[in-house]
Amino acid sequence: MQFQKRHIGLLLYIIFLLLPIYWLFNMSIKTNTEILGTMTLFPDNPTLANYATILTDPAWYSGYINSMIYVGINVVISLVVALPAAYAFSRFNFTGDKHLFFWLLTNRMAPPAVFLLPFFQLYSSVGLFDTHIAVALAHCLFNVPLAVWILEGFMSGIPKEIDETAYVDGYSFPRFFTTIFIPLIRSGIGVTAFFCFMFSWVELLLARTLTSVDAKPIVATMTRTVSASGLDWGVLAAAGILTIVPGALVIWFVRNYIAKGFAMGRV
Amino acid sequence: MNKITNNKAWFLVLPVFFIVAISAIIPLMTVVNYSVQDIFDPQTRFFVGTEWFEQVLADRRLHDALVRQIVFTLSVLFIEIPLGIAVALTLPRKGWGVSASMVLLALPLLIPWNVVGTIWQIFGRADIGLGGYVINLMGIDYNYSQNPMDAWVTVLVMDVWHWTSLIVLLCYAGLRSIPDAYYQAAKIDGASRWAIFRFIQLPKMQSVLVIGVLLRFMDSFMIYTEPFVLTGGGPGTATTFLSQFLVTIAVGQFDLGPAAAFSLIYFLIILLVCWVFYTVVMNAGKREEQ
Numbered sequence: 001m002q003f004q005k006r007h008i009g010l011l012l013y014i015i016f017l018l019l020p021i022y023w024l025f026n027m028s029i030k031t032n033t034e035i036l037g038t039m040t041l042f043p044d045n046p047t048l049a050n051y052a053t054i055l056t057d058p059a060w061y062s063g064y065i066n067s068m069i070y071v072g073i074n075v076v077i078s079l080v081v082a083l084p085a086a087y088a089f090s091r092f093n094f095t096g097d098k099h100l101f102f103w104l105l106t107n108r109m110a111p112p113a114v115f116l117l118p119f120f121q122l123y124s125s126v127g128l129f130d131t132h133i134a135v136a137l138a139h140c141l142f143n144v145p146l147a148v149w150i151l152e153g154f155m156s157g158i159p160k161e162i163d164e165t166a167y168v169d170g171y172s173f174p175r176f177f178t179t180i181f182i183p184l185i186r187s188g189i190g191v192t193a194f195f196c197f198m199f200s201w202v203e204l205l206l207a208r209t210l211t212s213v214d215a216k217p218i219v220a221t222m223t224r225t226v227s228a229s230g231l232d233w234g235v236l237a238a239a240g241i242l243t244i245v246p247g248a249l250v251i252w253f254v255r256n257y258i259a260k261g262f263a264m265g266r267v
Numbered sequence: 268m269n270k271i272t273n274n275k276a277w278f279l280v281l282p283v284f285f286i287v288a289i290s291a292i293i294p295l296m297t298v299v300n301y302s303v304q305d306i307f308d309p310q311t312r313f314f315v316g317t318e319w320f321e322q323v324l325a326d327r328r329l330h331d332a333l334v335r336q337i338v339f340t341l342s343v344l345f346i347e348i349p350l351g352i353a354v355a356l357t358l359p360r361k362g363w364g365v366s367a368s369m370v371l372l373a374l375p376l377l378i379p380w381n382v383v384g385t386i387w388q389i390f391g392r393a394d395i396g397l398g399g400y401v402i403n404l405m406g407i408d409y410n411y412s413q414n415p416m417d418a419w420v421t422v423l424v425m426d427v428w429h430w431t432s433l434i435v436l437l438c439y440a441g442l443r444s445i446p447d448a449y450y451q452a453a454k455i456d457g458a459s460r461w462a463i464f465r466f467i468q469l470p471k472m473q474s475v476l477v478i479g480v481l482l483r484f485m486d487s488f489m490i491y492t493e494p495f496v497l498t499g500g501g502p503g504t505a506t507t508f509l510s511q512f513l514v515t516i517a518v519g520q521f522d523l524g525p526a527a528a529f530s531l532i533y534f535l536i537i538l539l540v541c542w543v544f545y546t547v548v549m550n551a552g553k554r555e556e557q
Contacts, residue, residue, distance in 0.1 A: 010357040014371050017428065020390040021374065023397045027389060035395055081286055084279035092276035100280065102542075107291050109537045111489035113510040114530040117301075117517055118294030141290040144283055202379045204492045205514075219379045223496065233395065240382040247377025248370070255366045 021244070028237035035233050050238035060239065063218030066132065067201065068246070070215065073136035074200045075193050078143040082192070086151035087177065091160065104145040112205045115141065120209055134210045135217070139200045146199065147192045154188025155181075194254045201247060218243055301527035319528035329529065331504065332512040336488060339508060343426050343487040348480065350427065351434025352472070356464070358439050372432040384496025387425040391497075411498065415505035418498045422506050425493055430483060437479045441472035477548045481541060488537055509533055 027035055028050050030043045054060040088094070089101060119138055128134040166176040182189070208220040222239050302320070305313045323329060358368055391411050393399040402409040411421040445467060453463050491510035494500065500507035513533065517526035
């Protein structure tokens, strides 16, 4: 890759993206006296004390575990139910298919704030309040339609002749689907999992409303701690940095799928 | 692609149908139920018809929040879409730079929304944040928690920071699907940079841009967490958008009836705009194909 003039713009943009994140990181390794006392681009005495606070205090680290659990459940549920549905949408015409597809998309458009109270009452009444499964199911509201949408795009890119050949060769539908079709759309599944992970991981409103103690996600811990214990900027910054880490790791794994996947999926 | 008509396909769709129905239809029915009743306690409730709707529609605070929301969403679209396209055009096509830029660009998308709010809350403060500090050093009196204009700019910059990457990634995917032969042909014809963009790159990005605009419209129209953390809707009500307003009446004041009525109106607005946009663009696409 040789350097060109247009890359200056890109570089500036990336600096714009990274500067606020760097500042958060910078604060997370400072002491509170330094944060409030002086303006320093690099910490004078770097300290890991803020991270130690989070990793040793169950009130903090349990939030990460809870978030991981419900995000994991949500990704699995979304993929399992969306795969056959996306196949149906990409291969068959059936009564009401267009309406159903649009109805699914409308749920992606619904403001979570609208569902706040009904969800709270629904999950309370069936005894699922403050469980991981409740948050995972609630997030299905927007992740399942999204998963169907993305997967349908990938599947439509696979020629139908492959299906027909497989049936002629005597494959049953379940066997064809699991042994031939799913491997063909690996990258599509990767991209879909990435998006489901992303939207479930970053969501705050529903996750906070549906949990109180046992399944409290890290994002809720953060907003509550701000008001409870005054403003411990250092710990807050460290908690923020730790929420970015899993996302950064996941992007690294799907980095080649992102561009390739988008290109195949919807163009 | 010609599809086979087969109603057995419904069996494949059923799991999705059930799981979305549970988390969509039941809650939505509850909302409809609330919107037409006055509820004192579970036993005492009255049917009030359209009273809540009338009350909500006449509420000046709602009008203000709606106007703010529309201005915000339009500004977001007008900044993010061109900026996203521009950045996508500057991305390298091959080499190590591709992976590196992908990872860096996608980073803001993966940050929990409240942490985005926290990042900018810290970054914009004049006493402890680099951004606020530098702006004040330049002699501009900047304070997002007191000055409504500053709060607006901060929320807007935050959203651009947060979401432009989505447009970049989508456009980049569109650009990648253009075969090299197109560019070579353009070169032979002596096409200008603008002509290449207008007649080769833009049409190829059209379908991804539709998705991008739809997603950005929907998400910016429902924005809640980031301004909630950053400004709390203030100063005063300067950055109180629709979701914030809804949560205030539903959870803060516990006015279930008006909140439910408002929810339905809110949902319908988003639905209507998306449907109109989607239909218009799809029809335009069809015309072009013929």
